[in-house]
Amino acid sequence: MQLNLQRLAALMxxxxxxxxxxxxxxxxxxxxxxxQLFVYSYSASRTVYHMPxxxxxxxxxxxxxxxxxxxxxxxxxxxxxxxxxxxxxxxAIDKSEVKAALVIxxxxxxxxxxxxxxxxxxxxxxxxxxxxxxxxxxxxVAQDFGLQMSDQxxxxxxxxxxxxSSLPITTSSQILYNPDMNDKWFxxxxxxxxxxxTLAVEQAAIFLVRDREWGTMEQILATPVRQxxxxxxxxxxxxxxxxxxxxxxxxxxxxxFGVPFHGNLxxxxxxxxxxxxSCLGLGLVISTRATTQFEAEASAMIFMLFGLLLxxxxxxxxxxxxxxxxxxxxxxxxxxxxxxxxxYMKGVGLDFVWGDAVILALYTLIVIFIxxxxxxxxxx
Amino acid sequence: xxxRTWAIAQKEFIQLTRLPLVMIGMTVGVALELVLFAxxxxxxxxxxxxxxxxxxxxxxxASYLNAFTDSANFxxxxxxxxxxxxxxxxxxxxxxxxxVIPADFATRVEQKDAHVLIVADGSDSFDAQxxxxxxxxxxxxxxxxxxxxxxxPLNAHIQILYNPDLVDLWFIVPxxxxxxxxxxxxxxxxFAIVREREAGTIEALLVTPIRPIELMLGKMIPNLGVAIFxxxxxxxxxxxxxxxxxxxxxxxxxxxxxxFATGSLGLGLAISSFAQSQVQANQLASLxxxxxxxxxxxxxxxxxxxILLRAFGYTMPMTFFLPIVNGIITKGVGLGxxxxxxLSLTALTVVLFYVGARLxxxxxx
Numbered sequence: 001m002q003l004n005l006q007r008l009a010a011l012m013x014x015x016x017x018x019x020x021x022x023x024x025x026x027x028x029x030x031x032x033x034x035x036q037l038f039v040y041s042y043s044a045s046r047t048v049y050h051m052p053x054x055x056x057x058x059x060x061x062x063x064x065x066x067x068x069x070x071x072x073x074x075x076x077x078x079x080x081x082x083x084x085x086x087x088x089x090x091x092a093i094d095k096s097e098v099k100a101a102l103v104i105x106x107x108x109x110x111x112x113x114x115x116x117x118x119x120x121x122x123x124x125x126x127x128x129x130x131x132x133x134x135x136x137x138x139x140x141v142a143q144d145f146g147l148q149m150s151d152q153x154x155x156x157x158x159x160x161x162x163x164x165s166s167l168p169i170t171t172s173s174q175i176l177y178n179p180d181m182n183d184k185w186f187x188x189x190x191x192x193x194x195x196x197x198t199l200a201v202e203q204a205a206i207f208l209v210r211d212r213e214w215g216t217m218e219q220i221l222a223t224p225v226r227q228x229x230x231x232x233x234x235x236x237x238x239x240x241x242x243x244x245x246x247x248x249x250x251x252x253x254x255x256x257f258g259v260p261f262h263g264n265l266x267x268x269x270x271x272x273x274x275x276x277x278s279c280l281g282l283g284l285v286i287s288t289r290a291t292t293q294f295e296a297e298a299s300a301m302i303f304m305l306f307g308l309l310l311x312x313x314x315x316x317x318x319x320x321x322x323x324x325x326x327x328x329x330x331x332x333x334x335x336x337x338x339x340x341x342x343x344y345m346k347g348v349g350l351d352f353v354w355g356d357a358v359i360l361a362l363y364t365l366i367v368i369f370i371x372x373x374x375x376x377x378x379x380x
Numbered sequence: 381x382x383x384r385t386w387a388i389a390q391k392e393f394i395q396l397t398r399l400p401l402v403m404i405g406m407t408v409g410v411a412l413e414l415v416l417f418a419x420x421x422x423x424x425x426x427x428x429x430x431x432x433x434x435x436x437x438x439x440x441x442a443s444y445l446n447a448f449t450d451s452a453n454f455x456x457x458x459x460x461x462x463x464x465x466x467x468x469x470x471x472x473x474x475x476x477x478x479x480v481i482p483a484d485f486a487t488r489v490e491q492k493d494a495h496v497l498i499v500a501d502g503s504d505s506f507d508a509q510x511x512x513x514x515x516x517x518x519x520x521x522x523x524x525x526x527x528x529x530x531x532x533p534l535n536a537h538i539q540i541l542y543n544p545d546l547v548d549l550w551f552i553v554p555x556x557x558x559x560x561x562x563x564x565x566x567x568x569x570x571f572a573i574v575r576e577r578e579a580g581t582i583e584a585l586l587v588t589p590i591r592p593i594e595l596m597l598g599k600m601i602p603n604l605g606v607a608i609f610x611x612x613x614x615x616x617x618x619x620x621x622x623x624x625x626x627x628x629x630x631x632x633x634x635x636x637x638x639x640f641a642t643g644s645l646g647l648g649l650a651i652s653s654f655a656q657s658q659v660q661a662n663q664l665a666s667l668x669x670x671x672x673x674x675x676x677x678x679x680x681x682x683x684x685x686x687i688l689l690r691a692f693g694y695t696m697p698m699t700f701f702l703p704i705v706n707g708i709i710t711k712g713v714g715l716g717x718x719x720x721x722x723l724s725l726t727a728l729t730v731v732l733f734y735v736g737a738r739l740x741x742x743x744x745x
Binding site: 036044045048051118122125142172185206308315323325328341344 | 515536
């Protein structure tokens with residue numbers, strides 16, 4: 001198949017004019033893309049701070065007050081109400097007034113001194129986020145508080161040195177790449193990929209179906225335009241738009257959200273281009289199946305949901321059953337997500353991400369092969 | 381008026397049944413979606429790949445490592461010589477967490493002064509948090525067991541109400557059912573009206589004596605029917621298949637779910653007046669649907685949201701329905717405990733419907 005550059009240029013000009021003329025499209029395309037980036041980035045965090053807490057303090061002594069203060073100081077809890085017994089606390093959780101309730105028994109201070117104090121923490125198990133954050137926070141605070149108390153007691157007794165009171169094994173920890181566990185740092189490199197996938201797959205599918213639906217395919221058929229020229233004339237302006245959006249998203253990630261970019265920007269750009277090609281190819285395959293823009297759009301949207309739930313963007317793929325994992329493999333985002341996070345945060349080079357890069361390249365070849373078999377520049 | 385509304389409803393219903401594939405997709409497809417995503421989506425990770433640099437190679441270190449493998453939280457995927465190699469294994473994505481046991485581990489344990497290092501992959505998002513947390517607690521539990529004594533004078537008894545074993549599916553299925561119902565309701569109305577506009581038949585309807593309100597209601601009624609059918613199918617499927625306990629009042633739940641579906645249909649009506657074509661309607665509806673996942677408390681907690689996003693969340697029926705779903709299904713509470721979200725949901729439904737109807741009328745003129 002021969003490619004006539006002059007014809008291609010003319011067709012691309014037509015497509016560009018069509019794109020720029022459609023204000024609503026430009027609004028949906030660019031405006032909503034960035035709205036998405038902001039909405040997702042600002043909301044994607046699972047840790048719950050300042051969750052409302054009910055306190056049932058039956059002890060009412062300085063030790064119990066100190067323990068409540070320690071919980072509040074951890075930033076995870078805010079005391080919302082003081083109640084008198086456990087059943088009231090359960091009621092408060094039933095009513096969703098509070099997410100957690102602390103019950104301190106009457107003899108708290110004395111039993112802390114004896115080294116055998118107990119307290120009860122009730123957590124709202126219908127709220128998974130409150131449970132997860134609350135559970136680990138309570139454990140940590142109690143441990144710290146307990147160690148402090150026993151150190152104090154020992155110091156008062158004067159018997160042993162304080163190092164003996166700590167555990168025989170001390171664990172220090174090092175969290176690589178993201179020492180403060182800032183949620184935005186690992187969410188944004190993924191969201192940028194998801195936005196690019198959504199745009200590219202959806203718009204490629206719609207662009208290619210459009211002429212068929214509008215009936216303008218007939219006119220195009222009457223010209224000497226070849227199939228490849230037709231496809232390229234649509235995909236090239238679209239790619240430019242996608243890359244502009246992508247570049248802006250990356251810039252926003254770095255400068256607005258302050259996500260450090262550790263890798264090689266040049267390499268990242270080339271791999272993003274490969275990812276874009278695989279997405280456009282996927283859109284092309286969808287367009288060969290769809291007869292209307294609506295069908296094309298609806299099928300492409302399914303990939304957005306897959307992208308959110310099955311690619312590892314927000315939910316871990318480790319431990320996911322095989323079938324959802326395989327379905328997630330259909331979305332090119334699964335591979336680019338790893339590349340994006342690795343280059344962005346770990347700052348590794350091609351020697352580390354080559355596996356996913358090869359898969360993306362193969363993926364692109366396969367979708368182009370399938371669509372070249374199926375794409376027919378015909379009316380029916 | 382009733383007769384005319386009914387006539388439109390009949391027409392709509394016939395049009396709906398003419399698209400059997402769409403109907404199947406919107407009912408059975410949605411139920412299957414629930415199953416697929418419910419089994420896929422989980423937050424706690426087991427069998428996290430772990431790389432170990434055991435420079436001690438003693439019985440003490442071996443038994444310490446056993447504590448990790450016994451927990452089923454970790455799989456040791458590689459043994460490497462030193463910390464650099466551990467970091468390298470994490471760089472390459474071979475492992476998410478690493479453990480460095482120094483050469484003098486055994487002797488230092490006897491002196492009660494051993495140090496180990498846990499290295500976690502901070503780029504691997506939610507995996508890492510889970511991995512790091514459990515590694516630290518396993519290590520600590522092992523250390524405590526060595527001392528053969530009760531170390532802490534303070535024992536935390538943590539009781540998790542409603543879902544004591546933290547079954548992931550119990551968290552996910554009720555919310556997911558609500559989410560899918562929201563998406564379908566939103567799209568049904570948006571399409572019903574935009575389709576008419578796209579086909580040009582809305583002009584034909586306008587010259588008949590049918591009033592806009594009748595047209596609107598006539599379009600809503602069959603859609604509400606589909607939404608309710610969908611609701612029953614999805615929740616019955618999810619609850620029976622996954623054994624999620626339904627603790628509350630089924631009747632109360634059905635009534636509130638119908639209000640929720642109505643509010644979502646009203647939102648769809650509003651979308652229909654912005655969208656010129658079915659493609660645009662679907663785009664707007666899908667984006668709204670996905671944005672709702674983020675701001676309603678379904679995927680992420682609402683407490684941490686910035687004020688603007690929280691405000692946006694309050695315009696979505698899902699934000700108020702979610703506490704209702706969790707309250708009735710998981711907690712088993714009644715109207716007495718839920719009146720807050722119930723009132724908000726009802727008020728929002730009325731507002732959405734009013735706004736939707738106004739926009740719809742303006743659009744007809």
